[in-house]
Every structure is written in C-alpha cells, then in structure tokens.
Amino acid sequence: xxxxxxxxxxxxxxxxxxxxxxxxxxxxxxxxxxxxxxxxxxxxxxxxxxxxxxxxxxxxxxxxxxxxxxxxxxxxxxxxxxxxxxxxxxxxxxxxxxxxxxxxxxxxxxxxxxxxxxxxxxxxxxxxxxxxxxxxxxxxxxxxxxxxxxxxxxxxxxxxxxxxxxxxxxxxxxxxxxxxxxxxxxxxxxxxxxxxxxxx
Numbered sequence: 001x002x003x004x005x006x007x008x009x010x011x012x013x014x015x016x017x018x019x020x021x022x023x024x025x026x027x028x029x030x031x032x033x034x035x036x037x038x039x040x041x042x043x044x045x046x047x048x049x050x051x052x053x054x055x056x057x058x059x060x061x062x063x064x065x066x067x068x069x070x071x072x073x074x075x076x077x078x079x080x081x082x083x084x085x086x087x088x089x090x091x092x093x094x095x096x097x098x099x100x101x102x103x104x105x106x107x108x109x110x111x112x113x114x115x116x117x118x119x120x121x122x123x124x125x126x127x128x129x130x131x132x133x134x135x136x137x138x139x140x141x142x143x144x145x146x147x148x149x150x151x152x153x154x155x156x157x158x159x160x161x162x163x164x165x166x167x168x169x170x171x172x173x174x175x176x177x178x179x180x181x182x183x184x185x186x187x188x189x190x191x192x193x194x195x196x197x198x199x200x
Contacts, residue, residue: 048083050115050162052091052176054195055079055122059152059184063131068139070132074098074184076108076156078123082115082164089115089164096158096178098127101138105129108158146186154182156195 054076061073076098082089092112098105106127115121134142145152160176180195 049174050083050089050091050164050176051079051081052094052160052178052197053079054156054178054180054182054193056190056192057154057182057184058188058190059186060126060188061128062152062186064142064146068134068136068142070100070134070142071129072100072105072152073126073128074154075190076125076127078108078110078125079120080113080115080123080160081120083118084164085118087164088117089162091115092161092163094123094158094160096156099155099157100132101141101153103132103134103138105132105154108156110160150186151183152186154184156180156182 056075056077058075059072060075061071063071078096080089080091090112091110091114094110096108098108106129108125108127110123113121142152156178157180158178160178161173162176163171163173165171176197178195178197180193182191182193184191
C-alpha cells in the first residue's frame with residue numbers, strides 16, 4: 001500500500017516582497033512613460049545646437065617699423081545663430097582671445113545675450129592693439145607677409161556657453177568652442193571665414 005503524502009503548512013509570500021515588487025513595477029512604468037515623453041518631445045521640437053562663428057573680419061589698420069614694433073586695428077564681426085523654431089537661446093561666458101603668431105593681442109568678451117527663435121545676432125568688435133615688440137622670428141614672418149603674401153595671419157580662439165529650454169525636455173546646455181585662423185589681406189579687404197564651432 002502506498003503511503004499517503006503528507007502536506008505541510010502552505011507558505012505565504014512575505015508582504016515585504018509584494019511591496020518591493022509593486023515599487024519596482026511602478027518605477028519601471030515611470031521610466032517607460034518618461035522615455036516616451038522625451039522621445040515625442042524630441043520629435044516634435046527637434047532641438048538644434050546654436051552656432052557662434054566669425055562672420056567677417058578686416059585688417060583696418062597696420063603699422064610696422066624697423067624696430068620690429070607692430071600695431072594693428074581689426075574689425076571682427078561674430079555671429080550667433082539660433083535655428084531652433086520653438087526656443088530662444090541664451091549665450092553667456094563668451095570669452096575669445098585674438099592672437100598673432102602665438103602672441104596675445106586682445107580679449108574679446110560679451111555680456112550675456114539672448115537670440116530669439118530662428119534668429120541671429122551679430123557682435124561687432126573693433127580691436128586696436130597697443131604697440132607690440134616682436135621677437136626676431138616674428139619680425140621675419142611679418143616682413144615676409146608684408147613683402148610677399150600681402151596677408152597677415154591671426155587666430156581667434158575661445159568659448160561661449162549656451163542654454164535654452166526645450167519643452168518637456170527641460171533645460172539644455174552646451175559649450176561652444178571657437179578656433180578660427182584668419183588670413184587678413186593688408187589692403188583692408190574683408191574676409192568671410194565662417195569658421196564652424198564645436199560643441200559639447
């Protein structure tokens with residue numbers, strides 16, 4: 001005769017386990033819904049990173065003497081562009097360094113400013129340097145530029161920060177990096193380099 005099976009008392013799931021499972025399910029649902037909202041918001045708004053670049057530049061005045069002392073006046077027009085159709089952009093901490101053959105000439109700064117939706121704004125700089133005594137290597141390069149190429153090489157480097165609000169996505173921030181080499185003719189001709197900015 002087979003022995004009848006003996007059943008012990010049934011074990012019930014601990015209420016704490018049920019509570020943890022409910023919390024996990026709730027968190028997963030919230031994450032899924034938030035992801036859907038962000039995705040739909042991105043598709044609807046399609047945020048674009050603003051731009052800051054050198055729109056135009058001109059060597060307005062140049063003075064160089066036999067002692068190797070250089071003085072220049074430049075006109076530089078920066079352009080800030082906002083291609084977002086549904087958000088205005090704030091630019092701040094804009095700091096640029098203008099240089100010549102590794103020498104610093106001037107710092108270009110801008111107070112915080114806004115660019116409206118799908119608009120642009122120009123920053124106009126007139127940079128006049130104090131007399132700059134050049135070392136022999138820079139003197140040689142300057143004399144070559146004046147005598148042969150008729151073009152003076154300058155560079156503009158720096159950063160700006162941007163911030164804008166993109167609907168349900170919240171506030172978006174980027175650093176914009178400017179790194180522009182300017183080959184400016186000595187005959188006061190304007191150039192339009194449109195150096196692109198890098199962002200992160």
